[in-house]
Amino acid sequence: MPLPARAQVVVVGAGLAGLSAAVRLRAAGVDVHVAEAARHTGGRLATERIDGFVVDRGFQVLNTGYPRAADLDLAALDLGWFWPGAVVRVDGRASRVVDPRRRPAAALDTLYAPLGSPLRKAAIVAYSARAGYTPVPRLLREPETTAEERLRRAGVGDTALERFFRPFLAGVLLEDRLETSSRYLDLLWRSFARGAIGLPARGMQSVGEQLADRVGAERLHLGVRVTAVGGDAVTTDAGRTRADAVVVATDPATAAALVPGVTASAPRRVTTHLHVLPASPSGEPLLVLGTPSGQLVNSVVLTDAQPAYSPDGRALVASSSLAPTREADVRAEIAALHGIGTGDLAHLTSVTVPQAQPAAVPPLHLRQPVDLGGGLYVAGDHRDTPSIQGAMASGARAARAVLRGLQTRQRGAA
Ligand SMILES: Cc1cc2nc3c(=O)[nH]c(=O)nc-3n(C[C@H](O)[C@H](O)[C@H](O)COP(=O)(O)OP(=O)(O)OC[C@H]3O[C@@H](n4cnc5c(N)ncnc54)[C@H](O)[C@@H]3O)c2cc1C
Incomplete structure (x- = not known):
């Protein structure tokens, strides 16, 4: 659906930042429309179904300790939980390191972990x-x-x-x-x-979809790429929409291209391999950490935390490396981390996300300006921290700034 010719506010990008801004503006009674280049909402939180398995675009989790998690209906996401900690493998031996406050039964393991x-x-x-x-x-x-x-x-x-x-x-x-x-x-x-670390039953994309539902389908314009922005209009392939305010809530690289003065820090990348196992090796929802000699940073049986990721009780394993890896080159490492044979692993898919999140190196400017003046606003994880929390917090800040701007404009007109 194309954008209308005129809107009070246009938000560019239906990731968590743009949706968080749009939800707040909508709640304040603003005529807001969201232009999204992709065919789905949620941005980098993207999920597809492969052979009945729920497959997120890279291993991602929702941390309920984020302050902005309070904006979500966590119960409706039907979260499955990881234990807070990880398995450390030293010389082939696995040790559990788990927050003893949450799982007192694992306290001794943690005490004796190497x-x-x-x-x-x-x-x-x-x-x-x-x-x-x-x-x-x-x-x-x-x-x-x-x-x-x-x-x-x-x-x-x-x-x-x-x-x-x-x-x-x-x-x-x-x-x-x-x-x-x-x-x-x-x-x-x-x-x-x-907080606690969870996976929604319908995948990470459902976090964004929950916010999108609050914005309303008639205000979300999917498959609409914005090619130019100003404080009073956006241009898309289908034409121009005039607005009192425009919020650019794209990924950092696109924001830098669309808005003069916005810079994008070097992006971090990640490669994730997904495998299916007949059954979970341990049944414990714990991240297994990579070892110094390996290429993987971690491997995890997703279905131990969220059984709904599997259509039939088989286990779904996600294993990630920072540098791009080939499945054949890490298969033995994945098997070793879980203490299983390589023959048990059936490869489902692999994905490399080249611009997974912006770097956050010192000096880190938390809460970078979102109001660029002249009706132009910017939001996104590059404005706060490279995370779900950062994206949502920046969207909330941008919405507050837009509301202030609209009020000033109305007072001026009066
Ligand atoms: C593999 C991976 C794992 C991650 N793991 C975690 C994790 O475990 N925990 C965590 O907190 N964070 C994690 N993150 C980071 C987190 O997903 C991001 O920080 C957050 O989702 C960014 O949201 P955003 O709204 O700022 O940007 P995006 O999600 O990038 O949204 C921007 C939107 O703008 C749209 N867009 C771009 N250009 C245009 C255009 N010209 N016109 C219209 N629309 C446009 C895009 O299609 C996109 O939908 C992970 C990210 C990845 C990729």
């Missing part, structure tokens, strides 16, 4: 408590450094850094040098300490 001395483990607990429960303004007042330096200064030690933090964080930050800003690490670790 992550260094009891003093080092106490430092991990202390860092988690500080990140989790220090008020955010105080957390953000700490001098900024890299994620690695923050962990070293926290005293977690080399062993835990290499065996646990580096592969665990590489799977989230999509970089393994841990050069990401310590500010983002602190905020991220806070959400892990406070």
Whole structure:
């Protein structure tokens, strides 16, 4: 459906940032329309069905510790849960490292996990408590450094850094040098300490679809690519739409191309291989971390957390690497991480996402300006943090700024 010739506000992009902005504007009674180049809503949270399996575009999860998770109807997403932690493999032996507050039964495993001395483990607990429960303004007042330096200064030690933090964080930050800003690490670790990690029954795309439902189908224009923007109009292949305000909520690279002055940081990429197994090897919904000698950062039996990802009880495994890998080159590694034979793994599909998320290296400017003046606004994970939280928070900020702008305009007209 093409955009109307005139709208009060046009949002460009129906990812979580654009949808979060549109939901708020709609709730305030604004005549808002969303132009989306793709045929689905949700942006980078994309899901397809392959042979009956629910397949997300890359391994992604929803962290309920994100402040903006409060904007979602979590019950309606029908989430299946991971345990908070991971399996660490050392010399072929698997050890569980699990937050003992959530799974007291795994406390002994965690205590004896090969992550260094009891003093080092106490430092991990202390860092988690500080990140989790220090008020955010105080957390953000700490001098900024890299994620690695923050962990070293926290005293977690080399062993835990290499065996646990580096592969665990590489799977989230999509970089393994841990050069990401310590500010983002602190905020991220806070959400892990406070929330739970889930997968929606209908896949990650359903997070965006839930917001899209609140905007209303008649205001969502799928398959509409915007080619130029100004504060008073957008141009698409089908023509021009005039507006009082325009919110550019695309991916960072497109935002940089459409809007002068917006810059895109180097994107992080990830390759994910999906395999089917006759049954889950452990039945425990825990991420298995890659080892220093391997190419994978992690591998996980998705169906242990969310059984609805499988049509028939078989297990679905997602295994990710930062550099692009070929399935044949990592198959043995996947089998070794789960303690199974390679013959059990049936390859379903593989995907490389070249622009999965923007880098967040120091100096990290949290809450970059969203109001560019003249009726032009910008939102997206590149404005806050490279995450679901960052995208939704930037959309909320952009909506507030648009509402202020519209009020000023109305007062001026009066
Ligand atoms: C593989 C992968 C794993 C991830 N894992 C996690 C995770 O576990 N947890 C987490 O918090 N985050 C994760 N992320 C990051 C998170 O998905 C993103 O930060 C977030 O979804 C970005 O939302 P956005 O709205 O800013 O941008 P996008 O989702 O990119 O939305 C932008 C939208 O704009 C549209 N668009 C682009 N150009 C145009 C145009 N010219 N005209 C009209 N429309 C246009 C696009 O089609 C898209 O729908 C992951 C990302 C990937 C790819």
